[in-house]
Amino acid sequence: MELYDEDILSGNKRFALLKRLGEGGMGVVYLAHDNDLDIQVALKTLKESDSETLLRLKKEFRSLQGLRHPNLISFGELFEEEGRWFFTMDFIDGVDFLTYVREENALRELNAKHLVKEMESVGGIEGPDARTQRAASDEAAPVSRFHEGRLRDGLTQLGIGLLALHAQGRLHRDIKPDNILVEKTGRVVLMDFGLVTESEQNMKTMSRFFPVGTSSYMSPEQAASSPLTPASDWYSVGVVLFRALTGRLPFEGTFTSVVLEKQRSVAPSPRTYNEHLPEDLCLLCEELLQFDPGQRPSGPEIVERLQGREVVTRTISHPSTSSQDLFVGREVELERLREAFSAYRQGVSQVVLLHGPSGLGKTTLARHFLTEMTQKEERLLILSGRCNEQESVSFNAFDQLIDTLSQVLRHLPEPEQFYVLPKNGAMLTRLFPVLSRVRTLSEMGQMVPPSGDPLEFRAAAFAALKELLLRLSDRYLVCLFIDNYQWADADSNRLLSALVSAPNRPSLFLILGQRTMEGPADVGDEQHEELVCVPCGMVRISLGPLTAEESAQLAGGMRKYHVDGGGLTPDVIRRITEESHGHPLFIQELVRHTAELGDEGGALPFVHLDEVLWQRVMRLGAL
DSSP: OOOOOOOOOTTTTEEEEEEEEOOSEEEEEEEEEEEETEEEEEEEESOOOOOOHHHHHHHHHHHHHTTTTTTOOOEEEEEETEEEEEEEEOOOOOOEEHHHHHHHHHHHHHHHHSSOOOOTTTTOOOOHHHHHHTSOOOSSSSSBBHHHHHHHHHHHHHHHHHHHHHHHHHHOOOOOGGGEEEEOOOOOEEEOTTOOOEEEEEETTSSSSSSSSSSTTTTTTTTTTTTOHHHHHHHHHHHHHHHHSSSSSSSSOHHHHHHHHHHHHOOOOOOGGGGTTTHHHHHHHHHTTTTSGGGGHHHHHHHHHHHHHHOOEEEEEOOTSOGGGGGOOHHHHHHHHHHHHHHTTTTTTTTEEEEETTTTSSHHHHHHHHHHHHHTTTEEEEEEEEETEEOOOOOTHHHHHHHHHHHHHHTTTTHHHHHOOOTTTHHHHHHHHGGGGSHHOOOOOOOOOOOOHHHHHOOOOOOHHHHHHHHHHHEEEEEEEEEEEGGGOOOOOOOOHHTSSSOOOEEEEEEEEEEOOSSSSHHHHHHHHHTTOOOOOOOEEEEEOOOOOHHHHHHHHHHHHEEOOOOOOOHHHHHHHHHHHHOHHHHHHHHHHHHHTTTTOSOOOOOOHHHHHHHHHHHTTTO
């Protein structure tokens, strides 16, 4: 095995770099061999080690780490080693979408058994060269020949993958041919989630006045830095389709000129450049490129049309309000959380442990409660994060929480920053480099412990974070939510113990989510082992199964959440309720399976839970 000579992972025995696959504005991707798993993977690391690109790298990995779908790239593990950050993902041996569907390249593949990547297309490069490219006349622009069967199948797969992404409440925001790869088997995979965001967050964490993404493919609302919906991603799919049909882009020019042109002009029809294109694909392209997002077809309708199925008249809700947001029951647990928060409002710090077996809704309960509190408390500041079994990073229970804290501090007015930042706050940037994004913090001088002892440095950094939270708690009601704490590392336990210990303990409302086993005899031992670091008393809230009535309400609500006007019959809901035994995750899987069969009325034989879960496992294993 020939190794790549670039020494970016010196000392790492698990991964051997084989070659550089490519690079973008943020990072570099390598082909690597995973010695532990004995497989080839793609490994992405930072091109430049600064706080902004570090945050984007982590966000890209975490945005879809738990999602497995054949048309979306699958992520492996996130690593931090001596300040170097990188993550692994599936290696896709394929070509970009346009190369795959272009007829001339398809013929080359048949002759040479390999696809040849096409030249950069007109308008595809942003920056200084764009003016030169724009000078090319319309007559000189190629009219692309394409393989219609490949185009239809490829768009269908892309659409199915995008539906799965949107169902998780995520937007891609950078769909373009280079981010869509096709394997030799014909499998289409959507890549590069560096700009992915939660649809309900829209652009809140980005600049309000400078659009992010690729100008040629972004929607008019994205170009205007307006709130986005799944329809914004479908516009980008329309641009990909337009270019596949015509060999050109609907709008060409510099970044600025394209952004402005999309606000004042309607995209041309593909028929403008070729009257002999398939009528249905041209119509779909024209509808996807509508200026008004509300006039674009919905995702399910797009996929149905590409598959040649008759479109059923129905209203499809945008997945930005996904079934994950549906909440039923848990009144007893909610009341205990409210009581604990009431005690916190009276000046008594609280540590709440939500525990129970996997899939019972600990995360959903915590988020629902925090949303409720947000609507009631104007001064509530929520810092949330989670431990991830696939992350090997220092202070893994606090890493995401600190990322959120960096966002909060950056948006505080400068006078308030000076008030809340601790005297030796710059030491925090050594412990958590992402805090360097806060300019006031990064410009502070460091008071390094005179001995240079790492333990003294860590103690000083812990004290600085504690002081920061103490000052924030003077002005806000500070809530920390750390999910999946059963995977917390030893460093996280030490930091947690320092934050909740006297003296100078900040006033905090801390929620810890922890997975525990089914047997009640094991719960106490697990909690003691993992949370012995907490010196004060905890409010322990155990989650059990939903009642039969709550289960029926959840099953019915999940289906109606996706398709208005369609739903499960009472008999199907009853069977799902009985089969799931009140387990929310099992209810979701049974509802999903019923929806995939199109058997809302219960005409087909009922499939039992074991078979549904086995089919799910088999699908995951095939990815």
